Structure formats: structure tokens, C-alpha cells
Amino acid sequence: MTPAGLSLDAPLLLRQIHALGAIGHDAAQGGRTRIALTDADKAGRDQLVRWMRELDLDVRIDRVGNIFGILPAASGDGRPLMVGSHIDTVRNAGALDGCYGVLAGLAVARAYRQAGILPRRAIAVGAFTNEEGVRYQPDMMGSLVHAGGMAAQAALDAIGIDGTRLGDELARIGYAGDMEPGTLVPREYIELHIEQGPLLEAEDRLIGVVENLQGISWQRVTVTGVANHAGTTPTRLRHDAGYAAAACIAYLREQVVGAAPATTLATTGSLRFEPDVINVIPRKATFTVDLRDPDEGRLQAAEQRFADFLVALAAHEGVAIDTERLVRFQPVAFDPGLADRIEAAARRRGLPHMRMTSGAGHDAQMMARIAPSAMIFVPSREGISHNPREHTDDAQLILGAQVLLDVVQDCLAAH
Amino acid sequence: MTPAGLSLDAPLLLRQIHALGAIGHDAAQGGRTRIALTDADKAGRDQLVRWMRELDLDVRIDRVGNIFGILPAASGDGRPLMVGSHIDTVRNAGALDGCYGVLAGLAVARAYRQAGILPRRAIAVGAFTNEEGVRYQPDMMGSLVHAGGMAAQAALDAIGIDGTRLGDELARIGYAGDMEPGTLVPREYIELHIEQGPLLEAEDRLIGVVENLQGISWQRVTVTGVANHAGTTPTRLRHDAGYAAAACIAYLREQVVGAAPATTLATTGSLRFEPDVINVIPRKATFTVDLRDPDEGRLQAAEQRFADFLVALAAHEGVAIDTERLVRFQPVAFDPGLADRIEAAARRRGLPHMRMTSGAGHDAQMMARIAPSAMIFVPSREGISHNPREHTDDAQLILGAQVLLDVVQDCLAAH
Numbered sequence: 001m002t003p004a005g006l007s008l009d010a011p012l013l014l015r016q017i018h019a020l021g022a023i024g025h026d027a028a029q030g031g032r033t034r035i036a037l038t039d040a041d042k043a044g045r046d047q048l049v050r051w052m053r054e055l056d057l058d059v060r061i062d063r064v065g066n067i068f069g070i071l072p073a074a075s076g077d078g079r080p081l082m083v084g085s086h087i088d089t090v091r092n093a094g095a096l097d098g099c100y101g102v103l104a105g106l107a108v109a110r111a112y113r114q115a116g117i118l119p120r121r122a123i124a125v126g127a128f129t130n131e132e133g134v135r136y137q138p139d140m141m142g143s144l145v146h147a148g149g150m151a152a153q154a155a156l157d158a159i160g161i162d163g164t165r166l167g168d169e170l171a172r173i174g175y176a177g178d179m180e181p182g183t184l185v186p187r188e189y190i191e192l193h194i195e196q197g198p199l200l201e202a203e204d205r206l207i208g209v210v211e212n213l214q215g216i217s218w219q220r221v222t223v224t225g226v227a228n229h230a231g232t233t234p235t236r237l238r239h240d241a242g243y244a245a246a247a248c249i250a251y252l253r254e255q256v257v258g259a260a261p262a263t264t265l266a267t268t269g270s271l272r273f274e275p276d277v278i279n280v281i282p283r284k285a286t287f288t289v290d291l292r293d294p295d296e297g298r299l300q301a302a303e304q305r306f307a308d309f310l311v312a313l314a315a316h317e318g319v320a321i322d323t324e325r326l327v328r329f330q331p332v333a334f335d336p337g338l339a340d341r342i343e344a345a346a347r348r349r350g351l352p353h354m355r356m357t358s359g360a361g362h363d364a365q366m367m368a369r370i371a372p373s374a375m376i377f378v379p380s381r382e383g384i385s386h387n388p389r390e391h392t393d394d395a396q397l398i399l400g401a402q403v404l405l406d407v408v409q410d411c412l413a414a415h
Numbered sequence: 416m417t418p419a420g421l422s423l424d425a426p427l428l429l430r431q432i433h434a435l436g437a438i439g440h441d442a443a444q445g446g447r448t449r450i451a452l453t454d455a456d457k458a459g460r461d462q463l464v465r466w467m468r469e470l471d472l473d474v475r476i477d478r479v480g481n482i483f484g485i486l487p488a489a490s491g492d493g494r495p496l497m498v499g500s501h502i503d504t505v506r507n508a509g510a511l512d513g514c515y516g517v518l519a520g521l522a523v524a525r526a527y528r529q530a531g532i533l534p535r536r537a538i539a540v541g542a543f544t545n546e547e548g549v550r551y552q553p554d555m556m557g558s559l560v561h562a563g564g565m566a567a568q569a570a571l572d573a574i575g576i577d578g579t580r581l582g583d584e585l586a587r588i589g590y591a592g593d594m595e596p597g598t599l600v601p602r603e604y605i606e607l608h609i610e611q612g613p614l615l616e617a618e619d620r621l622i623g624v625v626e627n628l629q630g631i632s633w634q635r636v637t638v639t640g641v642a643n644h645a646g647t648t649p650t651r652l653r654h655d656a657g658y659a660a661a662a663c664i665a666y667l668r669e670q671v672v673g674a675a676p677a678t679t680l681a682t683t684g685s686l687r688f689e690p691d692v693i694n695v696i697p698r699k700a701t702f703t704v705d706l707r708d709p710d711e712g713r714l715q716a717a718e719q720r721f722a723d724f725l726v727a728l729a730a731h732e733g734v735a736i737d738t739e740r741l742v743r744f745q746p747v748a749f750d751p752g753l754a755d756r757i758e759a760a761a762r763r764r765g766l767p768h769m770r771m772t773s774g775a776g777h778d779a780q781m782m783a784r785i786a787p788s789a790m791i792f793v794p795s796r797e798g799i800s801h802n803p804r805e806h807t808d809d810a811q812l813i814l815g816a817q818v819l820l821d822v823v824q825d826c827l828a829a830h
Contacts, residue, residue: 195647197647198649235680237614265645276686279682359646
């Protein structure tokens with residue numbers, strides 16, 4: 001039912017998702033672990049490359065280990081269309097994060113192969129190195145290098161949390177390719193991914209048309225007060241680092257998020273008290289602040305309101321408050337034309353869909369630096385990911401891949 | 416300048432404080448450690464008993480190791496007056512907590528000996544076993560047993576955090592006495608102690624007339640929410656255990672304490688998040704709530720307001736909140752007549768003084784069960800105790816001991 005009569009081999013796509021998910025699987029924990037450039041990652045890459053070769057794709061590997069399987073164009077020139085994601089995982093992961101987008105890319109190529117036709121432009125299926133950033137920092141490394149945001153040599157010289165050098169591990173597992181990163185500049189980049197959030201499920205939609213990706217602001221806040229006896233120190237003489245931290249968290253939710261458009265998110269995921277004793281007023285509290293918004297102006301406004309609050313709080317409680325910026329990414333706007341094509345494809349198939357923002361980071365945000373890019377989301381049950389309980393119904397996975405195939409054909413028909 | 420011409424040997428009192436503080440001293444850490452019934456506690460006890468014998472006091476030791484040095488009465492009957500405290504310490508403690516009150520008691524007895532007179536009633540100088548409760552629970556154990564609040568056998572059978580049995584350790588260090596606990600029921604009990612809080616210093620007073628001791632309510636609160644991705648979970652779909660905990664702490668300070676008389680104190684000293692990761696909404700938050708008030712009705716009102724808040728918060732945030740009561744002591748009212756005598760003594764000496772509440776627990780609260788009791792406080796610099804930085808100026812220590820001697824003579828003159 002797709003244009004040009006192409007059809008998706010849904011059962012094979014699902015089998016490949018399960019087969020890839022079996023590599024690095026730990027029956028006791030329930031998940032699989034294929035952290036970048038480990039033996040398990042090598043086993044996953046080997047499987048992916050075998051599948052690419054079965055489809056007679058031209059497999060190319062660049063110096064940082066990004067893998068591309070290229071379905072050639074029917075005739076000569078024109079920049080390729082790229083679909084892709086990553087196949088490395090966090091520890092004890094689900095089977096879908098990243099892998100779904102790469103394997104759906106193979107399913108698109110397979111649809112052409114099974115129909116016996118070639119696309120008007122080449123289709124490259126990409127699997128980027130080290131998207132998760134568990135072992136080597138930064139995350140989204142392969143796509144960042146591909147997009148020119150990091151030198152290949154710097155990536156190769158990255159030292160992991162286990163003391164290893166990325167370039168050495170890449171060579172060890174046989175994925176130090178010779179192609180210069182960034183050689184393949186696509187005309188468009190489309191990434192299909194599970195949502196990793198609860199919105200599609202909550203809104204009862206099947207397809208997320210991802211039109212942008214949130215800006216992220218991470219800070220570590222350290223409050224230094226005075227430790228004192230909980231029973232003998234009157235409230236007016238307290239310099240309570242713990243109360244100050246709590247007041248910040250409450251303020252972020254109630255005043256910053258509460259007063260902002262619903263797009264602004266604030267989270268404190270980590271908090272520690274010192275000395276952390278029941279009857280001692282905390283001397284020190286250290287906590288993180290994760291602020292996100294798809295709009296840079298609103299993100300800055302939230303940061304500013306919080307900064308102003310810290311100044312007033314420090315004076316009021318008689319504590320010192322220091323902040324350290326850990327991460328700051330500006331929002332990424334995806335290509336409106338591509339988003340329109342995704343929305344149109346979902347509409348043609350009669351699938352409930354919604355425009356949305358990606359709350360997590362993805363390779364697509366790096367690719368957006370060098371090519372019109374967009375993402376397609378499918379629902380994540382209960383919003384869970386990075387966990388063996390990560391789940392999307394098979395039917396939802398199939399519909400998402402169909403939309404991807406539709407959009408690819410639509411793009412190729414247009415250009 | 417005291418009635419009856421008795422005078423305090425201030426230099427000797429200070430020398431004994433320093434000498435006792437040298438036992439168990441750790442030069443590297445700066446403090447001393449004489450945890451109950453350890454070898455270091457034995458060394459402290461041995462020193463105390465030698466000093467009692469030097470004053471020709473009748474040394475009596477009960478079955479739980481409480482030590483009493485008794486200066487006999489000039490003639491026959493009448494219940495003794497007791498002064499005292501404890502000489503066990505926390506880990507890396509200051510030199511004053513407890514020890515000051517016991518050694519000032521010796522100084523009172525010494526004043527009689529040096530004047531060559533005997534008091535109208537016997538004066539017992541008590542040093543109670545295991546006030547700190549570091550190794551064996553509960554704290555204030557020796558005075559609790561003495562006051563009949565705990566069976567001697569139960570105390571002897573207490574198992575320490577190191578797996579030892581209290582009775583065995585007591586016998587090992589040679590302080591398993593034969594006197595039945597509670598044999599000495601005094602006519603009044605007076606405890607001189609450092610404040611362990613900042614009030615006297617902040618108010619620029621030298622003597623605290625302690626008229627009561629706060630009730631204490633300790634709870635552990637566990638909030639269970641849902642861990643989710645900080646970037647993909649809209650605020651309205653969050654069940655954020657960390658935010659809920661912060662809201663509780665802010666509510667306690669701003670609404671419970673803020674709306675109550677200044678006597679109500681609330682502290683959260685310990686707080687943990689799980690999984691404690693920057694970009695994950697906390698699944699679980701566990702924190703402690705320490706509520707104190709010298710008035711039982713107000714303490715109950717604070718507990719109730721907090722409990723009501725938890726119910727509303729759990730519904731609002733969609734989290735489960737469980738509370739566990741850890742400690743609950745009702746407030747202790749000290750004897751008004753004794754407090755008046757302390758105040759009068761301070762006034763006669765022209766010492767700036769104030770009525771106050773003890774925020775910490777003391778042996779006096781146990782003794783108040785069986786005898787009119789009160790406490791005298793001297794300032795603690797910056798309110799610090801249980802720490803090598805614990806400090807009271809020598810002059811302040813001397814003035815406090817003089818007030819104790821005055822009050823003892825006043826009591827003995829009256830009865």
C-alpha cells in the first residue's frame with residue numbers, strides 16, 4: 001500500500017530486532033549490554049554488517065567506526081538520503097533504543113531489493129558509533145564527528161571510564177575503517193526511534209512527528225551552610241544547606257516550571273546532604289538541576305529566574321551557593337519540510353499522530369548541522385527506556401517503519 | 416564570695432577538664448574518643464574514681480556501671496543532693512560535653528573539703544553510664560536505668576553495634592558494681608552542661624536557666640514515585656519522589672515552623688534519592704524529620720499538620736508516602752523551684768542569664784522522673800559540640816561552676 005508498490009517485510013524486521021537484541025543479552029538481568037566498542041558491540045556490528053551484505057549494500061566504515069550500508073541509486077548523481085541511528089546500548093538495556101531505527105533502515109533498503117528496483121538517489125543506512133556515551137564521552141560521538149563537530153583524532157584519543165583509548169578498542173574489534181568521517185553528506189537525514197517518553201501513549205497517538213529537540217541545561221549546585229545541632233539551634237540562627245536545596249527544588253517546580261509554558265521541564269535527579277545525619281542541620285547540599293526547553297529564549301529565562309532565586313535564597317538563609325555548568329546544548333529545530341512529509345505520511349495512513357519535541361538527545365541533532373533532518377517517534381510503553389522493561393508493541397513498530405518507508409519514497413519522489 | 420565562705424578551686428577544675436580530655440585523645444583528629452565501656456572509657460573512669468578518692472568521697476558503683484562519689488552529710492539523715500552528668504563521649508568529641516558537669520560536681524565537693532566543712536545533706540557526684548548511646552542503644556541509658564525506666568538486666572543484655580554484650584564489656588573493664596540501680600534517690604538533681612547550641616552566645620548571656628527539655632519526634636519518610644526520563648516526561652505526568660521530598664522540607668520550614676511559635680523546630684538532616692542520577696526523575700526519596708517543641712500540644716500539632724500535608728501531597732503528585740516513627744519523647748518540665756534558685760544565683764552574681772529550653776537530651780531528663788531536677792547551661796562557641804571544635808571559654812566554665820556551687824549551697828540551706 002505504499003507508493004511505487006514497495007512493501008515492508010514486517011516479520012523480518014521484527015526477527016532482526018529480536019536477533020540483535022539477543023546479542024549481549026543477560027538472562028538474569030533481563031536486558032542486553034552492548035556498550036560501545038566492547039566485544040558485545042563488535043558482535044552486534046558483525047551481525048549488522050552481515051545483514052547489510054545480505055542486501056548487497058555497499059558497506060563503508062569510517063575512521064571512528066560509523067557504519068554505512070549504501071543502496072545505490074538507479075542512476076548516477078544526487079546526494080544520498082540517509083536513515084539511521086545507533087546499535088550501541090547502555091548497561092542492561094532494552095532491545096529497541098537505536099536498533100529499531102537502524103534495522104528499519106535495512107527494511108527500507110530491503111523493500112527496494114524485494115521489489116527489484118533501485119531508488120532515484122542512493123539510500124545510506126547509518127549506524128553511528130557510541131551514541132550512548134556510557135564508556136567514552138561525549139555521547140552521540142559518531143554523529144558529532146560525522147557532522148564536523150569533533151575532530152576524528154580527538155574521538156580516537158578519548159579515554160574511557162575503564163582507562164582504554166577509543167581508537168585502540170576500535171582497532172581491536174576490527175572497526176577502524178578508512179573512510180574519512182563526514183564523507184557522506186546526505187540530502188536529508190531521517191531517524192526513526194522509540195519516544196523514550198510517555199507522551200504518545202498518554203495522548204493515544206501512534207506516530208510522533210518530531211519537529212525539534214529540546215535545549216538542555218545541566219548545573220551542579222552546591223550549598224554551603226553551617227552544620228549544627230537540630231535540637232539546639234533556633235530557626236533564625238540556622239544556615240541550613242538542606243533546607244536551601246529543598247527550597248530550590250520546590251521553586252523550580254512551583255515557580256519556574258509552574259509559571260512557564262508547559263514546554264519547560266526542570267528535574268533534580270541527584271541530591272546529597274553532608275553529614276547526612278538525622279539530628280544535624282546539613283552543612284552542605286549538592287544537587288543537580290536539569291532544565292530543558294525547545295525554545296532557547298525560554299530556556300534562558302528559566303535559567304535566569306533560577307539564578308535570581310539563588311541570590312535571594314543565599315542572602316535569606318545565610319548560605320553560600322555555587323553553581324557549575326555541566327552541560328549546555330541549544331535547542332535543535334528539525335527541518336519543517338521533512339516534518340511536513342512525516343505528518344502527511346501518517347495522515348495518509350490514517351494513523352493518529354502529533355507534532356512533538358524530542359526530550360532526549362539523538363544522532364539526528366548532530367546530523368541536523370549538515371543536512372535537513374527530522375525524526376519519527378513511536379510510543380514507548382510507560383515512557384520507559386534504558387531498561388529491560390522498554391517496550392513498544394510489534395504493531396506500533398511496524399507502523400512506524402511503514403511511515404519511514406513512505407517518507408523515504410516521498411523524499412526521493414520530490415528530489 | 417559564696418555563702419558559707421566556700422570557694423571554687425577554678426584552676427584545678429580546668430586542669431582536671433584538660434586531664435580527662437587527654438584520655439582517648441587523638442592528635443591527628445583533634446578530638447578524643449571514649450565510647451562507653453571501651454578501654455578508653457575505663458581509663459576515664461579510673462581517673463575519675465582516683466579524683467573522687469583524693470577527695471575522700473565514698474565511691475559507689477551500681478550494676479550498670481553508674482559511678483557515684485558521695486560527700487557525707489555533717490549529720491545523719493535527709494536524702495542526698497545529686498550533681499552529675501556523664502564522661503563517655505561520641506567519636507572524636509570535644510572535652511566538655513558531660514565531663515564538665517561531673518568535674519564541676521567534684522569541684523563542689525572540693526569546696527567543702529577545702530573549707531573543712533560537711534554539707535547538711537550528703538552530696539552525690541554522679542557519672543552515668545553510656546549517655547551518648549554510640550555503641551549501645553538507647554542513649555542516656557545509665558540514668559534511665561537509675562530512674563527505673565529500664566530494667567538493669569535489659570541494659571546489661573544490650574548488644575552493641577560491634578556485637579558485644581554491654582554486661583560483658585562492663586565486667587571486662589571492671590565497672591560491674593554491686594549496688595542496685597536507683598538506690599540513691601536524691602532530693603534534687605542539678606546538671607551543669609555546655610549548651611551545645613548557639614543561643615547563649617547569640618543572646619550574649621553567660622548562664623542558661625534550663626526550665627524544660629524539648630519533646631522530640633523523629634520520623635523516617637519514604638516517598639515512592641516513578642523513575643522516568645528527565646527530558647521526555649512532561650511535568651503533569653511525573654510522579655517525582657525527589658520533588659515530593661523537597662516540598663515536604665520546604666513545607667516544614669515555611670508552614671509548620673513558620674506558622675508556629677518560635678519554639679517549634681523542624682530539621683531534615685538526612686535525605687537520599689534513588690537512583691540519584693542527574694537525568695532520571697527520582698523513583699524514591701527517603702528522608703528524616705526531626706520535630707521538637709517543649710510543649711507536647713504544640714509538638715502534636717506540628718506532627719498533625721505535617722501528616723495532613725503528606726496526604727495531600729501524595730494525592731497531588733501521585734506518589735506513595737510512608738512514615739516510620741523512629742523516636743518519640745514527650746517534653747520534660749524541670750522543677751520550677753530549682754530553676755528559680757539557678758536564676759537567683761546568676762542574678763546575685765550579676766551574670767547575664769536567660770530562661771531556656773534544652774534542645775538536646777540529657778541525663779537530667781531521666782532523673783526528673785524521680786527527683787526535682789534542673790540544668791545550668793554555659794555558652795557553646797558557635798553552638799558546636801560532638802566535635803573537636805567544641806569550645807567554652809575558661810572564664811565561662813568557671814562562672815558556670817560557681818553558679819552550681821551557689822545553687823547547691825542554696826538548696827542545702829533551704830532543706
